[in-house]
Amino acid sequence: MSYGIRAEPHRDDPTRKENDMLTPAPRRAWVATKRRLRTVAPPGTARHRAGTAVRRYALHLASGWRADARLLLAAAGADLAAGQLPRRLPEAVRAATERADTRLRGGDAPGAAVWLARAGSMAFHRVVHFDRLSSPLAESPTEFLAPLHDSDAVRVLNARARREPAAPAPSGRPLRLLIATRGNANFLSEIRRHYEAHGRVDVRYLDLAADPARAHLTRDSTRMIAHILAGDSAYGRAVEDWLRPHLDWADTVFVDWCAAPAVMFTMIDPGPTRIVVRLHSFELFTIWPQLVGFARVDDLVFVSEHMRSLAVAALPQLSAATAPRTCVIPNAMRLRGFARPKPPEARFTLGLVGYDAVAKDARWAVEVLRLLRSRDDRYRLRIVGGAPDLGLSAAARAYHQRLGHDLVELERQGAVSRTGRTEDVPAALTGIGVIVSSSVRESFHCALVEGAASGAVPVVRDWPFFAGHGGGARALFPSDWVVNSPAEAAELIIEQTATEERWRRAGAAASSHAIATWDWPVTRSLLDDLLIGAATADG
Known part of the structure; x- marks a missing residue:
C-alpha cells in the first residue's frame, strides 16, 4: 500500500518494460534469466515478482551499468514486497527525484509529478515505517528525507505563499x-x-x-x-x-x-x-x-x-x-466517566487496548506477562480490540503470525483472553487493574490515558520512535509510569500490585492525574x- 500515491501513465513512466531499457547483450541475458525464473515460482506471485526484480538488479550491478532510477526502484519494490527494508532505498529515492528535477527543468510538470510520486511511494511505503518496529525517519529524519528535500521539484512544492494574511476574528456576528x-x-x-x-x-x-x-x-x-x-x-x-x-x-x-x-x-x-x-x-x-x-x-x-x-x-x-x-x-x-469500581481480582489483570497494528507491539506486553508469571501465575493479560489484518504486507503478516503463536500458547494456559472490539470501553476497563502501553510509536495514546482514568495502574513503554524527539512518553506522562524494558515493567507491576491497598492507592493517584491533566474541560x-x-x- 502506498498511502494514496498513484502514478499516472506517462511516456517516462518507470513501469515500462525492462527490455526497452537494455542494450542488446544485456537484453539477451535478461530474457534468459526471466525464462529460468519461471521454474522458480509461479508467475504473478509476490515471490516471482520479488525474485524478478532482485535478479534484474543483480544483473544490473554485475554488468556495471550506471545506476538507473527504474532499476533501483524495482529492486526496492522487490524488497518491500518481501517485507524487508531496502538496502539502497535512499539511492532509489534520490534517483527518482533527480528524474523529477530533470522533467521539471524541461517544463514537464506531469512527468515530474510521476517521478516524485514514485519517490514518495518508496520513501513512505508502509513496510518502511508502519509494519516494522523501527523507522529510519524517526531515527534520523534529516538524513532519511535528504533525497526528497534536496530536490528542486520538492522546493517548488514548498514555495507556495498566500496573497493576503488571515483576517482577524469578526466582531458583531458569530x-x-x-x-x-x-x-x-x-x-x-x-x-x-x-x-x-x-x-x-x-x-x-x-x-x-x-x-x-x-x-x-x-x-x-x-x-x-x-x-x-x-x-x-x-x-x-x-x-x-x-x-x-x-x-x-x-x-x-x-x-x-x-x-x-x-x-x-x-x-x-x-x-x-x-x-x-x-x-x-x-x-x-x-x-x-x-x-x-x-x-x-x-x-x-x-x-x-x-x-x-x-x-x-x-x-x-x-x-x-x-x-x-x-x-x-x-x-x-471525557475521562470522568471512566472512573468506576474495580473488583479485587482486577489487580492481577493487565490490559492492552488495541493490538491490530505492528506499532502496538503486543509481543512486548506478552514478554512482560511471561516475566510476571514466572513469579506469580495469578497474572493475566486481557486484550481488547479487533484482530490484526494479515493482508497488509509481508512484514506485518510475519509479525502478527509470531504474535498469534505467542497468544495461542498463553491462551491454552488460561493466561490470555481476547475480548474483541467493544463500544463500551469504560465497562471493559473495570476488569483491568494494570493498563499497558507497549507501543513503539504513539502520539498521545488515548487508550492508555482512559485506562489510567479508570483507576488502572499505568505502565508505559518509553516509545522507541521518539527517544530523541521531545522526550516521548517521559515528557508526556509522570516518570513513575514509564519504563525502558519488559523487566522494568514487570518490577513496577510487582511493586504496585504487592497488596490490594497499594494497588488501589496507585490507581486512584493515576486517575486523579489523568482527569486533572487531560479531561475535556x-x-x-x-x-x-x-x-x-x-x-x-x-x-
Whole structure:
C-alpha cells in the first residue's frame, strides 16, 4: 500500500518494460534469466515478482551499468514486497527525484509529478515505517528525507505563499468555523458538539470522503503534485470549485489530520480565511505533510510535544520565515466517566487496548506477562480490540503470525483472553487493574490515558520512535509510569500490585492525574483560545 500515491501513465513512466531499457547483450541475458525464473515460482506471485526484480538488479550491478532510477526502484519494490527494508532505498529515492528535477527543468510538470510520486511511494511505503518496529525517519529524519528535500521539484512544492494574511476574528456576528476531515472523525466528536452548541460560533462540517462524485479527488496525489508544480490544471480547478465556496463562507477552517484535505486546502489560495491544521501521528510517516503548503497554514496543532519536535525535524517548511504558529493541545476526551469500581481480582489483570497494528507491539506486553508469571501465575493479560489484518504486507503478516503463536500458547494456559472490539470501553476497563502501553510509536495514546482514568495502574513503554524527539512518553506522562524494558515493567507491576491497598492507592493517584491533566474541560479551554479567542470562549 502506498498511502494514496498513484502514478499516472506517462511516456517516462518507470513501469515500462525492462527490455526497452537494455542494450542488446544485456537484453539477451535478461530474457534468459526471466525464462529460468519461471521454474522458480509461479508467475504473478509476490515471490516471482520479488525474485524478478532482485535478479534484474543483480544483473544490473554485475554488468556495471550506471545506476538507473527504474532499476533501483524495482529492486526496492522487490524488497518491500518481501517485507524487508531496502538496502539502497535512499539511492532509489534520490534517483527518482533527480528524474523529477530533470522533467521539471524541461517544463514537464506531469512527468515530474510521476517521478516524485514514485519517490514518495518508496520513501513512505508502509513496510518502511508502519509494519516494522523501527523507522529510519524517526531515527534520523534529516538524513532519511535528504533525497526528497534536496530536490528542486520538492522546493517548488514548498514555495507556495498566500496573497493576503488571515483576517482577524469578526466582531458583531458569530465566528464561522468549518471543520473538515476525510473519513476519520474519531477525534472530532467532542469538538463538534461543543462548537455546534456554542452561541457565538456557526459550524459547518465537511467530510471530503462523503461526496461520492468528488471523493476521488482526495486520493490522487500525483495530480496534486502536478498541479502544484504547474500552477494550473483541470484537477486544480476541480478542487477549487469544490472548496472555494467553503473557504469564502468560513472565517476559520479546522482541518483534522495533516493528510489529503490539508494538501487540498493549501493547493488553492485561502484568501483571508484562517487555516488551522491538526497533525496526529501517522501522517508524518506518509507523503502528505511533504505536500502541504505550510506558508498558507496559520496554526499547526500537535497532540504532544514529541510529535511537534519530530515534525520540525522532518519538515523544513516549519523552520522557514513563513512557518505557521505551532501549539500542543491534547486530544479531546471525557475521562470522568471512566472512573468506576474495580473488583479485587482486577489487580492481577493487565490490559492492552488495541493490538491490530505492528506499532502496538503486543509481543512486548506478552514478554512482560511471561516475566510476571514466572513469579506469580495469578497474572493475566486481557486484550481488547479487533484482530490484526494479515493482508497488509509481508512484514506485518510475519509479525502478527509470531504474535498469534505467542497468544495461542498463553491462551491454552488460561493466561490470555481476547475480548474483541467493544463500544463500551469504560465497562471493559473495570476488569483491568494494570493498563499497558507497549507501543513503539504513539502520539498521545488515548487508550492508555482512559485506562489510567479508570483507576488502572499505568505502565508505559518509553516509545522507541521518539527517544530523541521531545522526550516521548517521559515528557508526556509522570516518570513513575514509564519504563525502558519488559523487566522494568514487570518490577513496577510487582511493586504496585504487592497488596490490594497499594494497588488501589496507585490507581486512584493515576486517575486523579489523568482527569486533572487531560479531561475535556482542560482541553476545551485550550481549543477555545486557539479557534475563537478568549474573548468569545464563554459558550
